[in-house]
């Protein structure tokens with residue numbers, strides 16, 4: 036059974052086995068949470084990303100895919116990079132966003148990670164409406180079979196935290212009491 040929780044905070048401060056990065060397909064860094072992870076994690080993460088580009092991911096990481104690197108100086112063993120879809124109103128595909136969560140958990144399972152922290156993938160520069168992003172995130176984690184014991188959504192701002200906490204509470208109501216919680220620091 037996977038515990039799902041939502042907390043407000045900076046994901047680069049989390050102590051978990053794996054921190055998920057909302058990367059872009061180049062894997063070579065960007066703004067938002069990607070920039071924060073590379074800044075605090077140090078150059079070892081980018082070195083690993085460059086190696087991936089030089090080997091299996093010559094064309095970059097496709098949308099909805101996930102791949103792991105070292106976590107460098109972060110308090111984690113791995114960073115799992117995933118590429119969310121850019122929101123384009125009616126043409127946006129929720130399945131691609133769901134795939135980010137599913138594929139990240141698949142990679143986490145391959146690595147043997149038991150605790151995983153996720154940001155709100157695609158909900159920043161990629162423009163996904165936060166309520167929909169939160170619903171897809173929480174429902175996909177709930178519906179994915181994984182050996183990960185704890186999934187922590189780490190939300191940077193109040194609005195994102197509220198949206199994710201609402202979805203986590205909704206799950207808790209659906210499942211009776213249960214391994215779902217949210218806390219604001």
Ligand code: ADP
Nearest residue numbers: 045046057067068071155157158159160161191
């Ligand atoms: P995307 O390009 O996938 O939309 P962004 O990094 O622009 O990715 O935004 C994704 C989410 O991550 C946004 O909700 C943003 O507020 C949040 N975010 C930015 N920095 C951090 C951080 N240090 N920790 C956790 N979340 C963060």
